[in-house]
Amino acid sequence: MQEASIKHVQCLSPTGLHRMAYKEWGDPLNPRVLVCVHGVTRVSDDFDELAAALSDTWRVVCPDIVGRGRSGRLLDARNYQLPQYVADIVTLLARLDAGTVDWFGTSMGGLIGLGLAGLPGNPVHRLILNDIGPTLNPAALARIGDYIGQDMRFATFEEGASYIKSISLSFGPHSDAQWHKLASDVLRQNADGQWVRHYDLALAVPFKNATAESTLQGEALLWHAYDAVRCPTLLVRGAQSDLLTPATAREMTQRGPKARLVELDGIGHAPTFVQSDQIALVREFLLGQPA
Known part of the structure; x- marks a missing residue:
């Protein structure tokens, strides 16, 4: 596989600076840019x-x-939310000197793309939302929020996988x-030789702080943002998804950019897009x- x-x-949050890593494939001078999140x-x-x-x-x-x-x-886990993520992406796009971009976003990555594509003057040319929507x-x-903050440690890679x-x-x-690849991507050994998940467990803080009122406000x-999207949009739904309901997917085909909907049988949340089809x-x- 190509390397x-x-x-x-370097990006800015309300409490200081942080670095965002990114992998870049293909010709760095190619004006056709695809961002995958x-x-x-x-x-x-x-x-x-x-x-x-x-x-x-691309x-x-x-x-x-x-x-x-x-x-x-x-430094402040309360900032692990969409406004911070969108702001970081704007910084990344400035670094890339990308005039326009195509966007592929899985779950949270789709919401970040939605937040960007709904802004006036945004650079998103085509938008793919992978098993995610506003509702x-x-x-x-609750299922996702429950396991995010669990401090799971494994004696061997095989246990973690x-x-x-x-x-x-x-x-x-x-x-x-x-x-094996899906596991190796998100498992790392700590200083004690244990295998742990490769993210900040404090990501769970915004989930724990969410209220019924804040959830409804976020959905609105x-x-x-979705209704403000003007670019061609593809919505991919795992036919057995428990996160993106059929009703929400249908509504997304009828308002805003009127997304083209493709459902993938035998898959829930979310398709990995490692298969050739x-x-x-x-x-x-x-x-x-x-499509």
Whole structure:
């Protein structure tokens, strides 16, 4: 597989500076830029297959959102929220000197793209939302929020990989090698030799601080952003997803950018886009071909 360059950009939060790491594939002078952003506990390495496949046409940039992977951590965990993530992406785009970008976002990465694409004068040319929308199933959010903050430690990589697979079965069928890669991307050894997940456990703080009122306010803001999106939009839904409901997906086809909806059978939250047919779906949409 083609090797990516790993780079960093300095970003600003209300409590100081932090570094955001990103992987870059393809020609760094290519004006066609595709930004791929991962889910809440995942990392940029998730996109290795997709980025390698598309780097013949695009300069593919895959950041580790702050608090994950190779990126820094925030001093105040309350800032692990969409406004901070969108601001960091704006800084990244300035570093890339990208006039326009295509966007692929899985789960949280889709919400970041939605927040950016809903702003006046935004640079998003085409938008792909992977199993995410403005309204999120509360039970699924509670499930995700519950395991994010658990301080899981494993004596061996195999134990950690088994755990990662157990919480990721909704990703759909994968080969043993693919499950190994999905686990190795998000497991690291600590100073004691234990295997731990590669993110700041304080990511759980905003989930724990959420109230019914703040959740409704956030949903209203996301729908407002969605209704402001003007670029062609593809919505991919795992047919068995417990986070993006069929009703929300249908509504997204009827308002705002009126997203084109594709459902993937046998998959929940969320499709990984490491399979060749899923990668082809991305290429076809970004090239303006039927999805």
